[in-house]
Amino acid sequence: MKFFPLLLANLGRHKRRTILTMLSVALAMFLFASLRTVVTTLQRTGEFGGANRLVSMSASGFMVFLPVSYANRLQAIPGVDKVTWANWFGGRYGDGKRFFANFAVDADSYLAMYPEMSVPADQKEAFLRDRSGALIGARLLDVFGWRVGQNVTLIGTGYPGDWTLTIRGVYTPTDPAISDDALMFHWDLLDERSGRRGDAGWYILQIDNPGNAATVARAVDDMFRSSSAPTKTGTEQAFNASFATMWGNVSLLMNTIGMAVVFAILLVTANAMMMSARERTSEIAVLKTIGFTDGRLFVLTMLEAGLITVTGAVLGLGAAKLLYKASNFNAMGFLPGFDVTTSTLLLGAAIALVLMLASGIMPALRAARLPVVQALRTVE
Amino acid sequence: MKIPILYNVRSMLRRPVSTALTALGVGLVVAVFIGMLALANGFQAALVRTGSDQNVIVLRRSADAEINSGIERPAASLIASSPHVAKGAGGRALVSPEAYMIVPLPRLASDTNALANVVVRGISEAAWEVRTNIQLLAGRKPETGRAEVCIGRKLAGRMPDTNLGETIRFGGREWNVVCHFGAGGSSFESEIWAENEQVLPVFKRDVFNSLTFRMADPRGFDEVKRALEDNRQITVDVHRESEFYASQSQLLGAILRILAILITSIMAVGAIFGAVNTMYAAVSARTPEIAVLLTLGFPPRSVLASFLAESAIIAFAGGLIGCLLALPINGIVTSTTNWASFSEIAFSFMVTPALMLAGIMFAVIMGVLGGFFPARRAAKLPVIQALR
Numbered sequence: 001m002k003f004f005p006l007l008l009a010n011l012g013r014h015k016r017r018t019i020l021t022m023l024s025v026a027l028a029m030f031l032f033a034s035l036r037t038v039v040t041t042l043q044r045t046g047e048f049g050g051a052n053r054l055v056s057m058s059a060s061g062f063m064v065f066l067p068v069s070y071a072n073r074l075q076a077i078p079g080v081d082k083v084t085w086a087n088w089f090g091g092r093y094g095d096g097k098r099f100f101a102n103f104a105v106d107a108d109s110y111l112a113m114y115p116e117m118s119v120p121a122d123q124k125e126a127f128l129r130d131r132s133g134a135l136i137g138a139r140l141l142d143v144f145g146w147r148v149g150q151n152v153t154l155i156g157t158g159y160p161g162d163w164t165l166t167i168r169g170v171y172t173p174t175d176p177a178i179s180d181d182a183l184m185f186h187w188d189l190l191d192e193r194s195g196r197r198g199d200a201g202w203y204i205l206q207i208d209n210p211g212n213a214a215t216v217a218r219a220v221d222d223m224f225r226s227s228s229a230p231t232k233t234g235t236e237q238a239f240n241a242s243f244a245t246m247w248g249n250v251s252l253l254m255n256t257i258g259m260a261v262v263f264a265i266l267l268v269t270a271n272a273m274m275m276s277a278r279e280r281t282s283e284i285a286v287l288k289t290i291g292f293t294d295g296r297l298f299v300l301t302m303l304e305a306g307l308i309t310v311t312g313a314v315l316g317l318g319a320a321k322l323l324y325k326a327s328n329f330n331a332m333g334f335l336p337g338f339d340v341t342t343s344t345l346l347l348g349a350a351i352a353l354v355l356m357l358a359s360g361i362m363p364a365l366r367a368a369r370l371p372v373v374q375a376l377r378t379v380e
Numbered sequence: 381m382k383i384p385i386l387y388n389v390r391s392m393l394r395r396p397v398s399t400a401l402t403a404l405g406v407g408l409v410v411a412v413f414i415g416m417l418a419l420a421n422g423f424q425a426a427l428v429r430t431g432s433d434q435n436v437i438v439l440r441r442s443a444d445a446e447i448n449s450g451i452e453r454p455a456a457s458l459i460a461s462s463p464h465v466a467k468g469a470g471g472r473a474l475v476s477p478e479a480y481m482i483v484p485l486p487r488l489a490s491d492t493n494a495l496a497n498v499v500v501r502g503i504s505e506a507a508w509e510v511r512t513n514i515q516l517l518a519g520r521k522p523e524t525g526r527a528e529v530c531i532g533r534k535l536a537g538r539m540p541d542t543n544l545g546e547t548i549r550f551g552g553r554e555w556n557v558v559c560h561f562g563a564g565g566s567s568f569e570s571e572i573w574a575e576n577e578q579v580l581p582v583f584k585r586d587v588f589n590s591l592t593f594r595m596a597d598p599r600g601f602d603e604v605k606r607a608l609e610d611n612r613q614i615t616v617d618v619h620r621e622s623e624f625y626a627s628q629s630q631l632l633g634a635i636l637r638i639l640a641i642l643i644t645s646i647m648a649v650g651a652i653f654g655a656v657n658t659m660y661a662a663v664s665a666r667t668p669e670i671a672v673l674l675t676l677g678f679p680p681r682s683v684l685a686s687f688l689a690e691s692a693i694i695a696f697a698g699g700l701i702g703c704l705l706a707l708p709i710n711g712i713v714t715s716t717t718n719w720a721s722f723s724e725i726a727f728s729f730m731v732t733p734a735l736m737l738a739g740i741m742f743a744v745i746m747g748v749l750g751g752f753f754p755a756r757r758a759a760k761l762p763v764i765q766a767l768r
Contacts (some may be wrong), residue, residue, distance in 0.1 A: 016656075017657050017661075020653040020656055020657055021653065021657065023649075023650075023653060024649075024650040024654060025652045027478065027646050027647070027649055028647075028650055030646065030648065031643060031646050035643075038603075046451065059485045059552065060481075060483060060550070060551045060552055060582075060583060061481065061482050061484050061497070061550075062482065062497075062722075063447065063481050063583070064481075064484050064583055064584070072479075090448055092442075092444065096444070099631075106476065131660040133466070155442055157442055157443050157444050157445070157448045158442065158443070158447075158448030160440060161613070168476075214472060224443065228584070229584075230552060230661060232484075238394075244494055245495075246497065246716075246724065247716060247717065247718035248714060248715050248717065249714055249715075249716075250716070251421075257412055257415075257416070257643060258731060260408050260411065260412050260647075261408075261643075261647055261650075262414070263408060264404075264405045264408035264409060264650065264651060265404040265650055266656035267400075267401045267402070267404050267654065268402075268650060268651070268657070270401060270404050271397075271398055271401040271402060271405075271654060271657065271658060272654075272657050274398065274401075274658065275398065275658075275661045279661075351596045
């Protein structure tokens with residue numbers, strides 16, 4: 001690439017313009033990567049779910065509970081290996097400004113159901129033994145500066161009163177789609193303090209063969225169909241996917257904004273390239289005179305545009321990747337595992353190339369088609 | 381002595397492509413700015429309009445939403461008989477103890493998995509009178525003792541089985557659709573209303589979620605609040621209805637606003653860089669002209685102002701383009717889950733004149749920021765050298 005110094009020299013002529021244009025591209029790429037990562041993270045959450053786990057909740061919606069006595073009957077259904085249940089608690093900590101999910105679980109069976117939640121053996125044992133113990137996600141340690149052994153008080157919203165729990169364990173999810181932004185405590189405590197009503201919010205079943213998911217789900221729903229609390233059962237993945245759809249048109253919104261950002265920056269880059277080309281009319285004529293072919297000048301102009309957009313893209317995409325990794329961003333648990341994916345990076349790179357073509361085409365054609373004699377006439 | 385603005389306009393027209401590209405770039409930023417804030421505005425307006433400031437909503441103490449609140453029947457009767465409750469026609473107390481349930485319903489035109497969480501509000505007969513913003517659009521009110529529902533206008537047409545005369549299924553039972561209602565664009569329009577005594581047993585409850593009443597003295601809120609919250613027989617929080625529903629929009633509204641500002645300020649920096657490039661190019665292309673202006677006796681101050689104005693005009697044009705781009709989204713209905721109540725609400729994008737004005741101001745600020753350094757260079761141009 002013997003013309004590389006020439007390219008650099010051209011870019012260096014208007015250093016300020018080159019740098020500002022690169023930075024514009026970098027900012028656009030950063031935004032693009034951020035917006036798209038929201039979409040991919042939601043998609044991933046929607047696709048998460050152990051293939052062998054089913055979720056069963058009341059057919060009348062999540063505000064209606066199921067009797068805890070269903071546990072034994074569910075366990076007896078052929079194909080069901082394990083059963084656990086949980087209840088949304090929705091307590092508020094402090095002023096409630098920092099939201100985090102908190103729910104009551106049947107501790108022993110819940111931890112057995114979710115091997116993706118890794119808890120040190122001694123902490124797990126301590127949590128299981130202490131009926132007013134709590135298990136928290138690793139992130140909450142940082143957010144609130146909590147430590148193991150500390151008492152924390154949640155203010156019940158759905159379950160009245162103050163609930164003081166002792167942090168006995170910290171879990172780290174091994175799958176990024178599981179939030180590390182949650183607190184769990186013993187369902188038994190919840191049930192006792194709310195008057196032994198025996199309410200289970202939802203059941204999670206582990207089945208022996210993922211291929212039987214539909215059959216087992218139907219068997220569960222059939223079993224309780226004519227009871228006073230019918231169920232609706234589906235795969236864990238479908239359950240999570242329905243949460244992802246609750247955001248509504250967020251993907252459309254993010255993609256539209258992303259397009260607008262990319263297009264706005266295309267205008268900035270194209271403008272800069274055109275200004276450079278116009279200023280260099282006589283220079284291009286000179287190059288042609290000394291033997292540069294039209295094709296070569298076309299390619300050189302394109303490459304100049306490419307250097308700007310690709311450098312900008314590398315800066316912007318790289319910054320997004322590193323920043324979200326380093327800051328461990330997760331939007332208060334709404335977007336667990338927020339990480340710029342390889343597909344986003346590749347798409348960003350492709351956009352940089354499109355930007356190069358779109359912003360370079362006019363100046364490049366102009367350079368290639370420049371009539372030498374006329375252009376040289378204007379040399380100062 | 382000021383340089384006429386016509387000079388700038390003519391200069392811009394000399395390089396139409398560059399001017400247009402810069403203006404369009406600013407325009408896109410403004411369009412995104414207006415679009416995102418129109419979303420936030422529309423969402424918050426839907427909830428702000430929901431409540432009336434003459435009404436009071438009572439929840440269980442510490443409950444932050446109707447979904448996790450509970451008002452026992454004795455407490456409900458006690459509040460209903462309090463002298464703070466206004467009386468309507470025939471001396472009936474204007475009070476509505478309500479059940480608030482969320483049911484999963486399929487959406488029209490989507491795959492079977494996608495369920496929407498829809499609010500079913502069990503109301504008393506007085507509710508229609510307690511809430512002044514409700515209009516019956518078609519049909520008749522549900523009759524007491526019957527499994528009949530009235531469908532909010534934003535649900536009708538988006539959910540199956542919501543037409544008059546059809547039956548809709550939730551809570552393990554069929555309900556006859558007997559009317560459609562509007563509520564001034566508020567979040568009530570995303571709800572299904574039925575009689576409270578019909579809703580509660582279906583969901584195996586005996587406890588209301590909230591209680592809403594009209595105040596006998598609309599200015600007496602503080603007294604009502606004190607009287608009920610200090611009453612030792614009940615443990616409740618008392619909110620002004622308008623403030624309560626507005627507060628339900630705060631979380632998501634704030635998120636949308638923060639997102640809007642974050643995204644558009646990053647975009648704006650890019651657009652400002654574009655303006656900087658354009659203006660520097662303009663200054664260097666017009667170096668001899670500027671020198672002539674200075675020689676003619678225009679003070680550097682005027683040159684600075686002139687180039688700043690030029691940049692601001694380009695950006696202003698961009699702002700107008702942005703408004704035009706954003707205007708068509710006004711009124712488009714979209715929906716999202718309000719996480720504060722965990723239910724889906726539909727609302728319209730709201731592009732207001734104030735918002736467009738803010739967009740144009742935002743554009744002009746971008747122009748002035750982008751034009752400053754190039755304009756300063758123009759003003760400081762050494763005349764002799766430039767004239768050569």
